[in-house]
Amino acid sequence: MNKLKDTDIQSAIGWVLRIGVFLSIGIVLFGGTVYLYRHGNEIADYHTFKGVPDFVRTGADILHGILTFRGRAVIQGGIILLIATPIIRVLFSAVGFILEKDYLYTGITILVLLIIFISMLSGHAG
Amino acid sequence: MSVIELTIIILIGSYFAGLLGSLTGLGGGFIIIPLLTLLLHVDIHYAIGASLISVIATSSGSAAAYVKEGITNMRLGMFLEIATTAGAMTGAMLAIYTSTHYIAILFGLILISSALMSLRKKSGHITTHKSYLAEKLKLNSSYPTADGAVEYGVSNVAGGFFMMLFAGVISGLLGIGSGALKVLAMDSIMRLPFKVSTTTSNFMIGVTAAASAVVYLQRGYIDPGLSMPVVIGVLLGAMSGSKILVNSTSSKWIRVVFSVVVGVLAIQMIYNGIMGKI
Numbered sequence: 001m002n003k004l005k006d007t008d009i010q011s012a013i014g015w016v017l018r019i020g021v022f023l024s025i026g027i028v029l030f031g032g033t034v035y036l037y038r039h040g041n042e043i044a045d046y047h048t049f050k051g052v053p054d055f056v057r058t059g060a061d062i063l064h065g066i067l068t069f070r071g072r073a074v075i076q077g078g079i080i081l082l083i084a085t086p087i088i089r090v091l092f093s094a095v096g097f098i099l100e101k102d103y104l105y106t107g108i109t110i111l112v113l114l115i116i117f118i119s120m121l122s123g124h125a126g
Numbered sequence: 127m128s129v130i131e132l133t134i135i136i137l138i139g140s141y142f143a144g145l146l147g148s149l150t151g152l153g154g155g156f157i158i159i160p161l162l163t164l165l166l167h168v169d170i171h172y173a174i175g176a177s178l179i180s181v182i183a184t185s186s187g188s189a190a191a192y193v194k195e196g197i198t199n200m201r202l203g204m205f206l207e208i209a210t211t212a213g214a215m216t217g218a219m220l221a222i223y224t225s226t227h228y229i230a231i232l233f234g235l236i237l238i239s240s241a242l243m244s245l246r247k248k249s250g251h252i253t254t255h256k257s258y259l260a261e262k263l264k265l266n267s268s269y270p271t272a273d274g275a276v277e278y279g280v281s282n283v284a285g286g287f288f289m290m291l292f293a294g295v296i297s298g299l300l301g302i303g304s305g306a307l308k309v310l311a312m313d314s315i316m317r318l319p320f321k322v323s324t325t326t327s328n329f330m331i332g333v334t335a336a337a338s339a340v341v342y343l344q345r346g347y348i349d350p351g352l353s354m355p356v357v358i359g360v361l362l363g364a365m366s367g368s369k370i371l372v373n374s375t376s377s378k379w380i381r382v383v384f385s386v387v388v389g390v391l392a393i394q395m396i397y398n399g400i401m402g403k404i
Contacts, residue, residue, distance in 0.1 A: 009200075010194065010196065010198075010200065013193055013200075014193045014194045015190075017186045020186060021183055021186050021190070021361075024183075025358065025361060028353075028354055031354070032133075032354040032355075032358070035351060036129065036130055036133060039351075040133075041128050041129070042128065044127055044129045046167075046168040046349070046352060047169060048169055050346075051345070051346025052346040052348065052349050056350055072351060073350075075353070075354050079343075079350065079357070082182055082183055082186075083182060083336050083339045083340065083343065086182060086332035086335075087333070087336050089186075089332070090204075090333060102264075104264070105201060105204060109204055111208055112204065115208065115211040115212050115215060116215075116333075118215065119211070119215035119218070119337050119341055120340040122341060123218070123340055123342070123343070123345060
């Protein structure tokens with residue numbers, strides 16, 4: 001096992017996590033300000049489950065909402081980036097294991113990515 | 127209640143949830159979900175969605191620091207993530223078909239057992255026994271201490287793997303990190319040094335939560351207006367918590383107080399679940 005490369009990958013992974021969290025929180029904060037400015041005085045109702053509003057439901061809707069500068073769409077964009085952060089971390093690990101020629105762990109990492117992908121599809125199906 | 131009032135209350139509540147969660151190692155979700163459901167009467171589905179997002183933020187934020195120190199066993203984490211992500215996917219699917227009463231009752235039960243586990247005395251064992259599977263999977267490693275690198279072995283890989291599967295299901299079903307269960311699997315079953323099991327567990331929590339978050343996101347459980355104050359509050363609280371932890375010597379006292387609070391919340395969740403109020 002090559003310890004030097006292990007450390008390189010570790011610091012790269014540390015950076016991926018740090019940048020992902022700070023960037024997404026920044027976006028959420030920005031979208032939140034817009035949302036509160038526009039809708040702050042409305043009555044909040046989360047008592048019964050209705051799902052989220054239509055304009056933050058699918059990727060295309062969220063993108064459209066961000067482009068038309070809707071606060072909650074921007075927040076949801078930040079949240080999606082946050083969810084993606086650990087997944088991107090797994091991708092980086094895969095690259096690291098490939099560089100180390102550790103094929104067992106490249107396989108394990110790809111399996112984890114595959115499970116997340118299947119999970120994504122299963123959510124879509126319902 | 128107006129949107130701005132609710133946002134401010136959740137922001138303050140989440141800050142303290144993040145603070146306590148990081149001081150005790152239980153995570154913020156344990157306070158967030160009762161806060162939102164019992165106090166603010168938010169539907170438990172929204173609460174689970176928001177909590178899950180805050181779990182990803184705190185886990186990723188602190189994992190970044192731990193990874194740099196080289197204590198995290200990344201191979202072990204990666205291998206066990208097969209179990210936790212598969213479990214989380216199953217848990218998120220189950221959540222859709224499980225009545226909210228049962229979710230509330232299960233939440234209360236897991237909450238109590240996790241609080242008890244966090245009070246448990248930590249044994250300082252290190253096993254050098256190298257099992258066949260751990261050797262094959264290159265799981266045995268070393269971690270840096272003040273007296274130089276300490277070598278350790280991993281036992282009962284299969285047992286730990288199954289425990290992780292369960293931890294994943296709970297995480298996906300209840301929207302918490304289930305860090306206590308993950309630490310239990312690595313600390314008690316796989317016999318890892320405590321520092322390695324806590325940091326590796328934390329490292330895995332983000333990916334586990336992401337695997338169920340992708341389901342919740344598409345089902346409309348993750349509401350931006352609600353998640354925004356939760357994620358910001360919990361993250362800020364966890365950051366303050368990690369600063370206090372370095373300077374504080376009274377952590378035993380904090381744990382006891384926290385366990386009492388958690389016990390009361392857990393009983394409330396179970397009671398409301400049984401009465402059908404959640």
